[in-house]
Amino acid sequence: MTAAIQVNAVEKSFGNVQIIRDLNLSVAKGERHAIIGPNGAGKSTTFNLISGHIKPTSGEIRLNGEVTSGLRPFEINRRGLSRSFQVTNVFARMTVWENVRCAVLWATGHRYAFWKNVDSLPEVKQRTAQILDDIHLSHRRDVPAGLLTYAEQRELEIGITIAGGASVIMLDEPTAGMSHAETERAVALIRRLTEGRTLVIVEHDMSVVFGLADRISVLVYGHIIASGTPEEIRGNPKVKEAYLGEEVD
Amino acid sequence: MTDAPTPSLAAAKQEPGGVLGFYGVWLLAAIALVVLPLIFSSGGSLTSFCLIGIAIIFALSYNILLGQTGLLSFGHAVQYGLGGFLAVHVMNAGANHNWPIPLPVIPLVGGIGGMAFALLVGWVMTKRAGTVFAMISLGIGELVASSSLILRSVFGGESGITTDRTSLMPMFGWTFGPQIQVYYLIAFWVLVSAIAMYALTRTPLGRICNAVRDNPERVEFIGYDPHVVRYLAYMFAGFFAGIAGGLTAINFEIANSAYLGATQSGLVLFSAFIGGTAYFFGPILGAILVTYLQLGLTSVTSVWQLYFGVIFIGIVMFAPGGIAGILMKHRPLIRAGTLGTVIPSYLVAVIPTLAFALGIILTIETVARFSGGDVINLLGIPFVATAPTTWAAAAVLVVGGFLVARITWRRVAEAWDRAATVARDRGYLA
Numbered sequence: 108m109t110a111a112i113q114v115n116a117v118e119k120s121f122g123n124v125q126i127i128r129d130l131n132l133s134v135a136k137g138e139r140h141a142i143i144g145p146n147g148a149g150k151s152t153t154f155n156l157i158s159g160h161i162k163p164t165s166g167e168i169r170l171n172g173e174v175t176s177g178l179r180p181f182e183i184n185r186r187g188l189s190r191s192f193q194v195t196n197v198f199a200r201m202t203v204w205e206n207v208r209c210a211v212l213w214a215t216g217h218r219y220a221f222w223k224n225v226d227s228l229p230e231v232k233q234r235t236a237q238i239l240d241d242i243h244l245s246h247r248r249d250v251p252a253g254l255l256t257y258a259e260q261r262e263l264e265i266g267i268t269i270a271g272g273a274s275v276i277m278l279d280e281p282t283a284g285m286s287h288a289e290t291e292r293a294v295a296l297i298r299r300l301t302e303g304r305t306l307v308i309v310e311h312d313m314s315v316v317f318g319l320a321d322r323i324s325v326l327v328y329g330h331i332i333a334s335g336t337p338e339e340i341r342g343n344p345k346v347k348e349a350y351l352g353e354e355v356d
Numbered sequence: 357m358t359d360a361p362t363p364s365l366a367a368a369k370q371e372p373g374g375v376l377g378f379y380g381v382w383l384l385a386a387i388a389l390v391v392l393p394l395i396f397s398s399g400g401s402l403t404s405f406c407l408i409g410i411a412i413i414f415a416l417s418y419n420i421l422l423g424q425t426g427l428l429s430f431g432h433a434v435q436y437g438l439g440g441f442l443a444v445h446v447m448n449a450g451a452n453h454n455w456p457i458p459l460p461v462i463p464l465v466g467g468i469g470g471m472a473f474a475l476l477v478g479w480v481m482t483k484r485a486g487t488v489f490a491m492i493s494l495g496i497g498e499l500v501a502s503s504s505l506i507l508r509s510v511f512g513g514e515s516g517i518t519t520d521r522t523s524l525m526p527m528f529g530w531t532f533g534p535q536i537q538v539y540y541l542i543a544f545w546v547l548v549s550a551i552a553m554y555a556l557t558r559t560p561l562g563r564i565c566n567a568v569r570d571n572p573e574r575v576e577f578i579g580y581d582p583h584v585v586r587y588l589a590y591m592f593a594g595f596f597a598g599i600a601g602g603l604t605a606i607n608f609e610i611a612n613s614a615y616l617g618a619t620q621s622g623l624v625l626f627s628a629f630i631g632g633t634a635y636f637f638g639p640i641l642g643a644i645l646v647t648y649l650q651l652g653l654t655s656v657t658s659v660w661q662l663y664f665g666v667i668f669i670g671i672v673m674f675a676p677g678g679i680a681g682i683l684m685k686h687r688p689l690i691r692a693g694t695l696g697t698v699i700p701s702y703l704v705a706v707i708p709t710l711a712f713a714l715g716i717i718l719t720i721e722t723v724a725r726f727s728g729g730d731v732i733n734l735l736g737i738p739f740v741a742t743a744p745t746t747w748a749a750a751a752v753l754v755v756g757g758f759l760v761a762r763i764t765w766r767r768v769a770e771a772w773d774r775a776a777t778v779a780r781d782r783g784y785l786a
Contacts, residue, residue, distance in 0.1 A: 158577065180576040190577055198570035200634075209567045213579030217560040219588055225560050250785070271578060 109172035111136045111275050111305040112157060112188075117166030117176070119149075119156060119329075126152050127329040130166070134322075136274075139306045141316045144326035150309045151193060153326065154279050157307075158190040159183040170275065185213065189273035193280045193309075195260045197267065199253030203244050206252050206263060208235045210270035234270070241300055242266040258289045265296065275305045282312055294319060317341075325349070382551060389543040393536060402535050404651055409542040410603045411647045413549045415627040415639035417596030422625070423633030424557060425589040426569030427482070428490045431497025432597055432624050435470035437616030438500070439598025440605040441511060442469030444519045447605070451523035458527035459606065463545050466602020467595045474594030482586035485572060489586075497621055504613040516612025519605065532606070542603050549596055554636055556592060565589050623650075626664065630671050632678025641679045659724045666716070692779035701771040705764035712761045715753025722746055 112134040119127035126149050134140045142150050155161045157168055159180040168176040175183050198206050208225070211234050217223060225231070239245045242262045247255065252263060265281060281297060282290040294315055297306070310316050316323060317337045324334040327349045333340060340346055393402055414436055421427040443466040450457040481492045504511035511517070522533045530537050556562045564585050567575050572582040605611045614620065623646065631642020649667075653660035675682050689695040718739060721732045725741040732739040732746070739746040 179581070181579050181581050184577055184579045192574075196571060196574045198567050198574065200570050201566055205563060205566070209563055209575075210578040212560045212564065219561045219564070219580075219584060221556060221559045221561040221588070221592070223560060224555070224558055225563050226558060228560075254785075267574075267578065 108136065110134055110169070111138070111171060112307065113169040113172075114153075114157065115167045115169070117156060117163045117168060119152060119161065120164050125329065127156065127163070129330060130156075132324055132331055132334070134275075134305060134307055136171075136305055137303065139301070139319055139321045140308070141320035141323045142307065142309050142326055143311075143313075143316055143323060148326045149329040150326055151279060152329070154190060154277055154307075154309060158188060158277060184271065184273070187273050188275040188277065189268050189271050190277035191264045191268040191279055191281060193283060195257075195264050197252040197260060197263055200251055202249050202251055203255065203263060204235060204239065204248040207238045207266050207270050210267040211235050211238070214271040214273075238266050238270045241269075242296065258285055258293075261285065261293065262296065265293075265300065269300050273304070275307070276301050277307045279309050280311065281308065282310065282315055290315065382547070385550070386547055389547060392543075393539055399535065402539055404647070406535070406539050406542050406607050407651070408644050408647045409539075409546040410600050410607065411624075411627060411643035412546055412640050413596060413603070414600035414624050415631065415643040416550060416553050416636075417593050417600060418624045418628045419633055419636075419639045420553065420556070420565075420589055420593040420596070422628055423635075423638070424562065424569065425565040425586060427485055427586060427589065428625075429493040429593075429621070430490055430618070430625070431493040431495075431500075431621050432593070433616055433618075433620035434497050434500045435473055435594035435597040436601040436604075436620065436624075437504075437611070437613075438473050439466030439468075439470035439601030440611040440615045441504075441517065441601075442466060442598070443602035443605040444517050444611040445510075447519045447521065447524060448517070450525075451520065454525075456525050459521055459524045459532045460527060460541055460544070462524075462606060463541075463599045463602035466605065467599040470598020470601060471591050471595035474591045478587050478590040478594070482590050483583055485568075485582075485586060494618075497616070497618055501613060501617045504616050511613060512611075514613065516610050516614075518610045521606050521609055538607055541606065545599060545603055549599055550640070553592075553596060557636060561585070561588060626668060630667065630678055632680025632682075632684075634677055635680040635684060638678050638680030645679070657721065657724070659720060662720055662724075666720075688779040688784035689775050692775075692782045692784045694775040694778045697775045697778075698768070698771045701764070701768045705761065705768050708757050708761035708764055710757075711753050712757030715750055715755075715757050718746070718750040719754060722750055 110133045112132065114130055114132040117127055117130040118125065130153065132153075142153060144150055152161070156163050156176075159175065159178050159182065163176050166176065167174060170183065170186055170188055173186065175186065175188075178186075198209065201209070208231060211231050212218070212225075215228070215231050215234065217225075217228065217231065236245070239248055242265060244259060244262060244266065247259065252260065255263060261281060261284075265278065268278065269276060278297065282293050285293060290312060297308070298319065308316075308319065310319075320337060322335060323337055323340045324331050325340060325343075325346050326332075332349055333343045333346050335343070392405060396402075396405075414432075417435075418429070418432050421429050421432070443462050446457070446465045447459075447462055449455065477496055481489060481496065505513060521538070522531045524532075532538055532541060557565075564575065564580055567578075567580070568582045568585045568589075575582045575585070601611075601615060604615065627642040627646040628639040629642065630646060631640065632638030646664075649664070650660070653663055657663070671678060677684070686695060689698065714734065718732065718734060721734075722739070722741050725732060728741070730741050732741060739749065
């Protein structure tokens with residue numbers, strides 16, 4: 108079976124600084140895969156490479172078997188990969204409803220249409236309402252996204268990411284900055300919304316990682332030093348030494 | 357009829373009434389356009405209405421870029437002017453060859469001209485937004501404007517190219533010689549263009565334009581190429597600017613290089629901004645005000661541009677949302693019924709603010725007319741520009757007016773805060 112995401116020997120340098128060294132990663136379809144690692148290990152860079160935000164210096168990235176390295180983000184998105192951002196990245200002056208609806212439009216085939224009334228597309232309306240319901244923001248639908256609370260913006264961020272119905276979802280620290288209660292709520296939300304899809308998640312909160320992930324990859328200095336089930340990662344001496352220390356015991 | 361978010365929960369519940377109100381607004385606009393020249397029938401007001409109508413289309417087309425897509429253009433007059441030139445050429449050719457083209461479709465020719473140019477240069481221009489786009493638009497504007505003086509066969513040099521709007525095939529017995537017939541032609545196109553541009557904001561493309569304005573980076577991750585979105589917006593803006601240019605060509609029976617220049621581009625930016633770019637109707641208000649100011653001020657003062665500058669600075673500094681922004685701020689207060697509590701503070705503030713404004717006007721005019729030693733007529737009072745009493749009066753008005761006005765402005769702000777808090781407590785978000 109072809110992997111949902113296959114990263115082969117990817118390198119990324121900014122000038123003389125090599126951020127990603129010989130990165131190899133395989134994420135099976137339907138798997139919940141967490142990428143962990145110390146600050147500055149290149150987790151976000153890995154996300155940016157896979158989602159097309161930046162291009163690899165060398166190497167190859169495949170999405171569902173198709174080479175996507177070198178494609179623009181929207182081209183990769185149209186092939187079924189959607190990502191969220193670590194720093195909230197929404198359409199601030201537009202309402203919650205409009206934010207989600209914009210993310211639904213391409214997937215429902217309306218593209219750049221300038222001959223259709225956006226308010227009279229039943230499929231779009233229904234799907235947007237469903238997503239808002241899913242992320243518990245229906246009661247805030249007419250509020251400009253910029254006026255939401257931080258936790259609400261994080262939920263909207265997830266809503267925009269899943270709205271297009273992509274088969275591969277990548278979430279970059281979805282619970283960063285959240286309280287304990289908010290984190291629990293967000294994890295339940297992520298678990299429910301990514302049911303049946305492939306999930307790649309970057310996360311610092313180890314309880315989230317070990318509670319959610321089927322497999323974990325450990326990234327240190329731009330290189331994956333270990334990849335395996337949570338138990339394997341817990342028991343891996345290299346991981347203990349490089350990153351986790353006493354934390355996982 | 358706003359494109360901006362309706363930030364109130366109450367708004368969502370009123371949707372059926374909203375639809376009724378939506379058609380009602382356009383119906384009222386149509387009726388107003390029909391009866392306006394019947395009420396104000398003098399030649400002067402008819403001329404003004406024609407100019408205002410054209411300015412409305414032009415300003416709305418500009419807002420497709422600035423307000424909807426977040427593109428600051430310094431060269432929007434290029435599409436407007438080229439639309440005008442193409443319209444003039446087609447009118448002349450039509451008259452010479454007896455083509456069966458009636459005059460009312462000529463604005464469409466202008467629109468095609470504006471769009472064709474946008475199609476040609478737009479892809480390169482819209483690759484980036486922000487400063488890059490602004491600078492390229494400025495460059496293209498200057499390039500075309502200066503070319504128009506060199507390429508005489510196309511642009512007619514400094515004198516431009518004239519035409520005769522009555523020489524085309526008459527339609528329904530209308531020759532379009534009398535200004536009133538031209539007025540109705542313009543009114544028709546104002547209504548059609550405004551409805552079309554509003555409809556555009558309600559399409560998938562229109563919504564994605566807003567998304568590109570807010571966050572082009574994120575748009576790439578929901579399947580859209582922001583470059584394509586900007587390009588399409590640029591073409592639509594060019595199309596409607598071309599319609600405005602075509603109407604100008606019909607109205608004045610001439611197209612010249614001034615149509616293409618930086619002054620024209622600046623004026624449309626000015627109209628859209630003063631009116632308020634965040635709301636669809638903002639540029640309409642701006643176009644009306646700026647055209648009236650232009651017509652009114654040029655007849656009373658030689659330094660009318662200076663007043664434009666002062667007004668522009670004032671709006672940018674104190675009301676960046678423009679007139680529409682000021683008006684819409686009152687909406688939650690009206691809904692919550694707390695508007696009455698701020699009105700008295702407005703009335704108190706009016707007098708010192710007016711005194712302050714008069715002081716500034718007197719100062720500007722004194723400086724402008726000093727060397728001539730002219731007499732300034734302000735509110736029927738003659739002021740001699742060289743007399744120290746005039747200077748003293750100006751100084752008293754400016755300083756005194758400002759000091760008193762500042763207190764009243766603070767009162768307005770306090771009253772406003774109280775009213776807004778009450779409105780928020782009642783569930784109407786600001």
